[in-house]
Amino acid sequence: MKPIHRLMTLVTLLLGCLLAPFAQAQLNVEIYGAGADRIPITITHFTGENLLQGGDLTAIVRKDLELTGLFRSIDQGGLQGVENMAPDYAAWRGIGADALLVGSVAQGTGGLVDVRFRLHDVPRAGELLSLKVSVNPNQTRALAHHIANKIYEKLIGQPGIFSTRIAYVEKTGRRYQLKIADFDGENPVPALLSDEPIMSPTWSPDGSKIAYVSFEKKKPIVYVATLATGRRITLANYKGSNSAPAWSPDGSRLALTLTKDGLSQIYVVNADGSGLRRLMSSNGIDTEPQWSPDGGTIYFTSDRGGSPQIYKVGAQGGNAQRVSFSGAYNVTPRISADGKTLVYVSRSNSGFQVTMMDLASQQTQILTESVRDESPSFAPDGRTILYATEVGGRGVLSVVSTDGRTRYRLNNRAGDVREPTWGPFEK
Amino acid sequence: MKKSLIVTATLAALLAACSSTPTAPVQEKAPAQAAAPKSDIAPKPVAVAKTDPFKDADALNKIPLLQKRSIYFDFDSFAIPLDYVSVIEAHSMYLKANANAKVLIQGNTDERGSREYNLALGQKRADAVKNNLKLLGVKEDQVEAVSLGEEKPKATGNDEAAWAENRRADLVYGN
Numbered sequence: 001m002k003p004i005h006r007l008m009t010l011v012t013l014l015l016g017c018l019l020a021p022f023a024q025a026q027l028n029v030e031i032y033g034a035g036a037d038r039i040p041i042t043i044t045h046f047t048g049e050n051l052l053q054g055g056d057l058t059a060i061v062r063k064d065l066e067l068t069g070l071f072r073s074i075d076q077g078g079l080q081g082v083e084n085m086a087p088d089y090a091a092w093r094g095i096g097a098d099a100l101l102v103g104s105v106a107q108g109t110g111g112l113v114d115v116r117f118r119l120h121d122v123p124r125a126g127e128l129l130s131l132k133v134s135v136n137p138n139q140t141r142a143l144a145h146h147i148a149n150k151i152y153e154k155l156i157g158q159p160g161i162f163s164t165r166i167a168y169v170e171k172t173g174r175r176y177q178l179k180i181a182d183f184d185g186e187n188p189v190p191a192l193l194s195d196e197p198i199m200s201p202t203w204s205p206d207g208s209k210i211a212y213v214s215f216e217k218k219k220p221i222v223y224v225a226t227l228a229t230g231r232r233i234t235l236a237n238y239k240g241s242n243s244a245p246a247w248s249p250d251g252s253r254l255a256l257t258l259t260k261d262g263l264s265q266i267y268v269v270n271a272d273g274s275g276l277r278r279l280m281s282s283n284g285i286d287t288e289p290q291w292s293p294d295g296g297t298i299y300f301t302s303d304r305g306g307s308p309q310i311y312k313v314g315a316q317g318g319n320a321q322r323v324s325f326s327g328a329y330n331v332t333p334r335i336s337a338d339g340k341t342l343v344y345v346s347r348s349n350s351g352f353q354v355t356m357m358d359l360a361s362q363q364t365q366i367l368t369e370s371v372r373d374e375s376p377s378f379a380p381d382g383r384t385i386l387y388a389t390e391v392g393g394r395g396v397l398s399v400v401s402t403d404g405r406t407r408y409r410l411n412n413r414a415g416d417v418r419e420p421t422w423g424p425f426e427k
Numbered sequence: 428m429k430k431s432l433i434v435t436a437t438l439a440a441l442l443a444a445c446s447s448t449p450t451a452p453v454q455e456k457a458p459a460q461a462a463a464p465k466s467d468i469a470p471k472p473v474a475v476a477k478t479d480p481f482k483d484a485d486a487l488n489k490i491p492l493l494q495k496r497s498i499y500f501d502f503d504s505f506a507i508p509l510d511y512v513s514v515i516e517a518h519s520m521y522l523k524a525n526a527n528a529k530v531l532i533q534g535n536t537d538e539r540g541s542r543e544y545n546l547a548l549g550q551k552r553a554d555a556v557k558n559n560l561k562l563l564g565v566k567e568d569q570v571e572a573v574s575l576g577e578e579k580p581k582a583t584g585n586d587e588a589a590w591a592e593n594r595r596a597d598l599v600y601g602n
Contacts, residue, residue: 197578199542219573220546241550241574244543257547259574263554264547285547301544307503308544329503331541345541352540374541393585419542 038072039155040096041065044081046103051113052140060144061101064162065151067184067399068383069406083116089125097122099155101147113137119151129154141187161379165423166386167191167201167210168397172415178212180227183379183422185397185410191227200244203423204251204271211235211245211254222256224271235273246289246298247271248315255279255289255298266300268315280317290333291315299323299333299342310344324357326364332375336382341402343367343376343385354387356402367400368407377422388418481517481524487600492517498556500594502537505551507559515556518598519563526566531599532556534574535581537590542577549574552596 043061065071074097081087081102092100103117112134119129131150135143145162152160164183169176178192178201192198196215203210204224211224220241225232236242240259247254248268253275255268266279266286280286284304291298292312299312302320310324310333324330329347336343339359346355346364351371357364372390379386384401395418397410480486487493498511507515522528534553536545553572560570582589 199546199578215575215578220576241546243546257543259547259550264550285544285551287547288541288543301541308541329540331544347540372539390585 038070039098040072040074041099041101041151041155042074042076042081042092042095042097043101044076044079044103046081046105046115046117047083048105049103051105051107051137052143053138055140055144057105057140057144057147060141061148061151064145064148064160064184067406067408068152068156069401070156083118087120087122089120089122092120092122099128099151101151103147108134111136115143115147117147117150119154141182145182158381159425161381161383161425163426164380165207165426166377166397166420167203167423168388168417168420169198169201170415170417171395178210192225199419201419201421202245202247203421204247205249205424206251206427207424211247213243213245222254224254233273235271236267236269236276244287244289246291248291249293249295255291257287257289266298278317280313280320282320286311288332290335292335293337293339299335301331301333310342323359325362330355334376334378334385336378336402337380338382341382343378343402345373345376354385354400356385365404367402367404368398370398375419375421377420379422380425386420386422388420479524481520486521486524490517490521493521496598498552498596498598499591500552500596502590502594503540503548504594505548505555507555515559516563519560519565522560522565522569523563526569529569529571529601530560531601532570532572533579533597533599534572534576535579535593535595535597536577537593538577538580539590546574546576546578549576549596552594556596556598 043058045058049057062073066073074095077095079091079095081100083102083104087100087102100120100122101117103115106114108114114132114134116132118127120126121128129150133146148162149160161183165180166183167178167180170179174195176194176196176198177190178198179188180191181188194214194216199213201210201212208228209224209226211222213220213222220243221234222236222242222245223232224235235245235254236256236258238258238260242256242258244257245254251271253268253270255266257264258267264285264287265281266289267276268279269276279298282302282304284302286300286302288301289298290300296315297312298315299310301308302311305322307328308331309322310330311320311322313320323342324344327346327348331345333342333344342357342359344355345352352373353370354367354373354376355364356367367385370389374388376385376387382402384399386397386399388395389398390396395416397417397420398407399410400407480490483489492514495514498507498514518530522530532553534549536549550572553574557570557572561567580593582592
């Protein structure tokens with residue numbers, strides 16, 4: 001018995017290795033606290049879904065919804081979902097589903113497939129949504145994210161983030177790549193390749209460009225790349241180092257850190273690199289500027305008081321005010337889209353952790369249990385935070401919800417990943 | 428802890444000598460400390476210009492203190508530890524004796540914490556070494572200070588020994 005079991009394990013492992021690049025992502029979503037308020041939902045297999053390529057449609061929709069921590073997926077069991085027929089609500093109630101998605105895929109015109117789907121409210125025995133989209137049959141992943149968005153918007157009442165993208169830097173050997181992936185880390189596409197470090201990528205507010213820092217000329221220089229064309233401009237290449245780009249909410253300017261006049265200080269420049277001006281002067285390090293969503297305030301990290309802390313200053317400069325007070329190391333401020341919440345990395349006895357502050361009450365809360373967190377980045381809906389951390393000596397990307405109840409790690413098949421940044425809502 | 432306080436005080440005093448920032452409490456101590464190592468290292472007082480070992484074309488490879496090209500720092504600190512004052516002294520003497528010599532100072536940090544903050548911290552470490560060299564009479568155009576932040580770690584381990592190795596400023600001589 002035992003030897004056979006071992007052999008089976010070995011075979012499974014080998015198969016696992018061979019299939020890994022093609023297998024569906026193994027994602028562990030940790031959910032803390034009572035799950036009673038999660039919406040039980042059944043996403044049924046669509047009839048004709050074998051017409052689709054490049055992913056398991058229903059599995060992706062389920063996973064998208066589960067990642068939010070707001071849904072609990074209920075398997076359809078022996079029940080069949082038929083898109084164009086009224087469901088047997090009593091039967092679905094029997095398996096505990098509150099929401100039910102049924103759908104169909106049929107051959108359309110011009111090589112496209114027609115996808116119809118309906119969302120039902122099981123307890124109330126009514127249809128909530130009925131939609132049809134025509135897509136390329138190999139766009140299964142994008143289609144699944146679209147469907148998840150529709151379900152989320154209908155049931156939660158807010159826009160879903162499932163079609164948003166993330167960017168991050170992957171280091172493999174001595175190679176650095178800036179990669180762009182779906183919000184869940186799947187479907188990664190390289191956007192930049194360099195033999196020297198790339199850091200601090202950040203999306204323009206319309207999602208069309210990425211500003212970043214590259215060491216390719218042996219020192220940090222800030223570039224802005226347009227994603228659709230691959231064209232890029234040098235935003236700042238002054239004497240000394242150029243780094244920490246941050247877009248203004250209207251995309252017209254960027255704040256950044258330069259050492260051209262000595263210490264690391266914050267400057268503001270037009271998006272085409274013109275009109276450079278210094279934001280303020282201090283006698284310490286000022287870096288990691290970050291605009292508030294209303295454009296009126298710039299948050300930043302400074303060691304002017306003796307240890308690195310978060311400060312804020314008016315977008316026109318002036319006197320800075322300290323924002324973080326507890327602990328001797330608080331860096332990398334990021335503001336939620338509603339301007340109410342600050343996240344940053346705080347060092348305590350347990351390590352470097354993503355920490356959240358309610359700006360009105362100044363109450364803080366540590367969101368993670370890891371010890372080497374870096375680069376927090378809000379999802380555009382402000383509900384979750386993407387950050388880099390380390391597991392087994394390797395950089396990985398994780399997501400935590402602002403209520404601290406949901407946490408998951410993004411799939412990472414190779415290399416060492418860091419510097420994640422969450423893009424805006426798709427236009 | 429005590430040691431690092433002294434070190435900070437010394438550095439502050441060294442800096443105070445050329446800056447307008449008043450750092451009163453440590454002024455008395457500074458001149459003695461800053462001047463002392465000079466006479467330790469200088470081969471002989473005056474009258475040895477012709478045989479100045481720092482002028483030797485191969486001085487960088489011959490003089491033990493000049494072979495030391497790295498200054499190590501504490502976590503989140505840019506204060507130069509006392510152990511390295513004599514190293515910086517020696518390099519200042521070399522640079523003064525060789526007006527054409529140029530040195531690039533690369534500041535590094537360990538890999539923990541913010542990459543951007545570390546880039547700025549590495550710059551402060553490189554600047555601290557540069558400012559010390561300038562205080563000792565080295566010309567501005569002989570020294571360039573840059574930061575590599577945590578991007579080019581010398582030690583790749585994931586422990587205090589590796590981190591300590593990476594909290595470093597290197598003196599790199601060109602031409």
